[in-house]
Amino acid sequence: MRSRLLNEKPIVGVAAMLLILFGAVAFVLLIACTNVSSLLLARAAGARDRFLDRKGSVGVERHAPPGQLGARGVEIGLARSCSLLEIFESVYRSGQVHEIHQMFRPGVPSVAELRGTASEAVLTELAALADQLRTLDALGALRRLAGDPPAGEPLGIAAPAFVNHWADGDLVVGSTLLDVKTVLKTGDRPRATQWLWQLVAYAWLDVADRYRIRDVGFYFARHGVLVTWPLDDLVDQLLDGGDRADARREFDRVAARVIAAEGARLPN
Numbered sequence: 001m002r003s004r005l006l007n008e009k010p011i012v013g014v015a016a017m018l019l020i021l022f023g024a025v026a027f028v029l030l031i032a033c034t035n036v037s038s039l040l041l042a043r044a045a046g047a048r049d050r051f052l053d054r055k056g057s058v059g060v061e062r063h064a065p066p067g068q069l070g071a072r073g074v075e076i077g078l079a080r081s082c083s084l085l086e087i088f089e090s091v092y093r094s095g096q097v098h099e100i101h102q103m104f105r106p107g108v109p110s111v112a113e114l115r116g117t118a119s120e121a122v123l124t125e126l127a128a129l130a131d132q133l134r135t136l137d138a139l140g141a142l143r144r145l146a147g148d149p150p151a152g153e154p155l156g157i158a159a160p161a162f163v164n165h166w167a168d169g170d171l172v173v174g175s176t177l178l179d180v181k182t183v184l185k186t187g188d189r190p191r192a193t194q195w196l197w198q199l200v201a202y203a204w205l206d207v208a209d210r211y212r213i214r215d216v217g218f219y220f221a222r223h224g225v226l227v228t229w230p231l232d233d234l235v236d237q238l239l240d241g242g243d244r245a246d247a248r249r250e251f252d253r254v255a256a257r258v259i260a261a262e263g264a265r266l267p268n
Helices: 002-007 014-031 036-042 045-051 054-063 072-094 099-104 111-115 120-135 138-145 189-205 231-239 244-261
Strands: 156-158 161-163 171-173 176-181 215-220 225-230
Touching: 072 111, 072 120, 099 111, 120 138, 138 225, 161 189, 176 189, 176 225, 189 215, 189 231, 189 244, 215 231, 225 231, 231 244
Parallel strands: 176 215
Antiparallel strands: 156 171, 171 176, 215 225
C-alpha cells in the first residue's frame, strides 16, 4: 500500500517528495508497524532524529509526563508538534501535496520554522480541549479505566494497529477501545450507528486478542464526556435480536476477503 500511495500520482519537485518522505516517517512512528516496509523506512531514523525537536521532547517529558497534563504553554507546544505530524500523516495517507511543501524548496527547514506554521486558532482550540480533560475530570475517568496506574505511567496505547496499513484505532485504555470525537452534536442517528459499528469492527479485527478489548466507547472531546459499553452488550443491541456468533463469522469471512484483496493481512 505504501508504494501505491507514493507512486499513484506524479510528484512535482524535490520539495514535495521530501514532504511525502517525512510524512511516511511520521506515520510509521505513529502506528509502530513491524513489516518490511516499516523496517526500510526505519533506516531514515537518523534524519528523523535531526528533524524532531529533541529539546522539545525532553521538555514534554519533564513538564507533562505520560498520563498527566502540563501547563497551558506546554500543551500548546505539544499541540504545535502534533499539528505538524498530522499534516505529514495526512500527506502520506492521501498522497496529496500540502502547501507546507513550499518551505522545502530552498532546502530543509528547521524544526522551529515548521512548528511555527501551526495555526494559532488551531493551537488555542487544542489547548482548550486539553483543559476539558482537567476541568471536567475526563482525565480522571481515563485513569480509572486504565486501573489508576502510578504517576508518570502511560494510560494506554495510542493508535493501536489492528491490520497494518489498513485499520488502526485511536486509543486503548485498559481493556477499553476508545474513539475520540470532536463533533459538536451527536443527533445524527445513522452516522452514530456507523461509528458504533466501526468500533465493533476494530475490536473484532483484533483476532489475536492482542489488545484484550472487552469494552468500547467514545470520548467526546469538546464536551469532556466519556461513554463506554461492554463490547458484547453493544453488539447485541446493534443486532437487535440477531445472532452474535453468526454476525462475527460473517464479518470475519468478509473482512478476510477484503483485506487480502487490498494486499494486507490479519496478524497471527
